[in-house]
Amino acid sequence: MDRQMTTATIGSTVINRETIENLGGTITEYTYFEPTEEKMKELSQDLFSKNWNKIVVGPCVEGAVFEVRFAKEPKLSYLDGYLTVDLGHWHFHLCIGPHKNCPSEELRKNRPVAKIGFYEMRGGKCGGGRSWGLRLWNGFGDQLTTVFLPSPFLSDEQQVLPEPKWERLELYYSLREKYLGEPRPENFKPADAPDVNPFLNGHG
Numbered sequence: 026m027d028r029q030m031t032t033a034t035i036g037s038t039v040i041n042r043e044t045i046e047n048l049g050g051t052i053t054e055y056t057y058f059e060p061t062e063e064k065m066k067e068l069s070q071d072l073f074s075k076n077w078n079k080i081v082v083g084p085c086v087e088g089a090v091f092e093v094r095f096a097k098e099p100k101l102s103y104l105d106g107y108l109t110v111d112l113g114h115w116h117f118h119l120c121i122g123p124h125k126n127c128p129s130e131e132l133r134k135n136r137p138v139a140k141i142g143f144y145e146m147r148g149g150k151c152g153g154g155r156s157w158g159l160r161l162w163n164g165f166g167d168q169l170t171t172v173f174l175p176s177p178f179l180s181d182e183q184q185v186l187p188e189p190k191w192e193r194l195e196l197y198y199s200l201r202e203k204y205l206g207e208p209r210p211e212n213f214k215p216a217d218a219p220d221v222n223p224f225l226n227g228h229g
Contacts (some may be wrong), residue, residue, distance in 0.1 A: 035206045043142075054158070055142035058204050062106075062122035064140055068204065069108050069121065072159075072172060073099055076196055079181055081173040086162075092173065094183065106137055119161075119169060133153055135164030155218070157197045174200075176212075178222050185224040189214075 027046040032039055043055045055124045058064070072080055077098050083091025100111045106124035110117055120136045127133040146156040159172040174197045175181065177189040194213040201207045 028160075033191055040205055051146055051148040053144050055144050056201070056205060056207075056212040057142040058139060060121070060138040060161070062178075065108075065121035065141075066103065069101060069110075069119075069142050069157075071203075072198065073101055073110050079196060081183070082170060084168055085171040085173075086168055093217060094185075108162045118152075119121065120163070137163065141163040142204070143197070145167070155223075157194060159200075177218075178224050185189075186222055189218070189222050191218075 026048055029044045031042045033042060034040070034161075034176070041057045045053045045055070047053060052087040058134055077095045081092045081094055083093045085091070090211075093133075095112065097112065099116075102109045102111065103122075105126050106120050106122040107127040108121050119138075124133055124136050127136070131158045138173070140162040142160055144156075144158055144160055154175065155176070155178075157176065158174045161168055161169040161171075174221050175195075177191050177193045178186060191212075198209040198213060202209050
């Protein structure tokens, strides 16, 4: 697995970018921003309150991918650094801020989100050859979760679209504009993107 780090300046903000050549032949490009408690609370609202019906959530690691969709808007609460996303019959907790009620100083420091980045993955068959979203890690470097943002190739119900709808990348670029200070492109379609939906030829 090869990694290449670069930096860019947007306004007065220095942005770290990383390109990873994955073992399976895909390429993932990350753009990171500082996961302050204030930003994480605001992002939680943007994702789970304002756009709950557009996202898919769950860990995405080699050997396991959890893809959870919401059937209704979840109830959000926050206590001692932990965000709770509650749908009644199931819920999950995510440490997004300082966690004080912990006997171990090492755990207290490393449980919260320590790194967060927007990503775009290219290549391979899964995801129609492309995927857009956010990924979060704790201080130990463990992935906490991935948030899959709307794909031009799939509907909100995860059904294959007859042709790509590039306007579905609006949420991805709107969030990048808000949290990175990056201007939205006039055309959401990547220059090297296909004109037909790759999912129509099958995926796996």
